[in-house]
Amino acid sequence: MWTCSVCNRNFVRPHQxxxxxxxxxxxxxxxxxxxxTELFYCFINEYKSLxxxxxxxxxxxxxxxGKTRMAYITQLGKSFIDVVFPFKQAYxxxxxxxxxxxxxxxxxxxxxxxxxxKEDINDEVKWYMKLALDNASQ
Numbered sequence: 001m002w003t004c005s006v007c008n009r010n011f012v013r014p015h016q017x018x019x020x021x022x023x024x025x026x027x028x029x030x031x032x033x034x035x036x037t038e039l040f041y042c043f044i045n046e047y048k049s050l051x052x053x054x055x056x057x058x059x060x061x062x063x064x065x066g067k068t069r070m071a072y073i074t075q076l077g078k079s080f081i082d083v084v085f086p087f088k089q090a091y092x093x094x095x096x097x098x099x100x101x102x103x104x105x106x107x108x109x110x111x112x113x114x115x116x117x118k119e120d121i122n123d124e125v126k127w128y129m130k131l132a133l134d135n136a137s138q
Contacts (some may be wrong), residue, residue: 003134023057032076040073042107042118046126070136071129085132086112088138094123 002014029037046054047064056063062073075082090100090109099112113125127138 006072010107022059023065025057025062028062028073028076030055032137033078035079036076038083039118040076042085043073043081043115043121046121047129047133050126050130051137053133067138068136070132080114080116083113083115085113085128087132087135089113091128096120096123096128096129098120 029040032040044053044055046063051066054065056065056069060074063069064071064073070085072084072086073081074084085109086108088102088107088109090102091097091111092100096113097111100109101112102109111128113128115121
């Protein structure tokens with residue numbers, strides 16, 4: 001483990017590139033509709049029910065991490081949140097991802113999930129959330 005001497009965050013890799021807490025959750029949530037913030041907290045609380053996680057606001061998104069980062073909230077819209085799950089393979093046989101795209105130059109596949117209602121976190125989504133958490137805990 002490596003600890004940043006500026007922000008005191010712990011990282012798996014030495015000298016991990018990060019934003020040293022330049023942003024806060026309030027920077028992302030201020031001015032958002034109540035529905036959107038409820039979706040955000042529903043998603044985070046569901047993840048907390050699956051295991052030990054932490055939330056890291058970055059310059060452009062909110063990362064969710066176990067031992068390493070495993071999901072990214074990339075957009076807080078008027079009535080939705082967009083979440084990206086990076087996996088080492090494409091999981092194409094599902095109903096929850098609106099897009100699956102290989103990250104250029106890598107063997108990673110970004111799986112895009114749009115949450116419009118609390119009920120969108122169904123058993124299938126929970127399975128992928130747990131998979132991401134298990135991968136991030138290794």
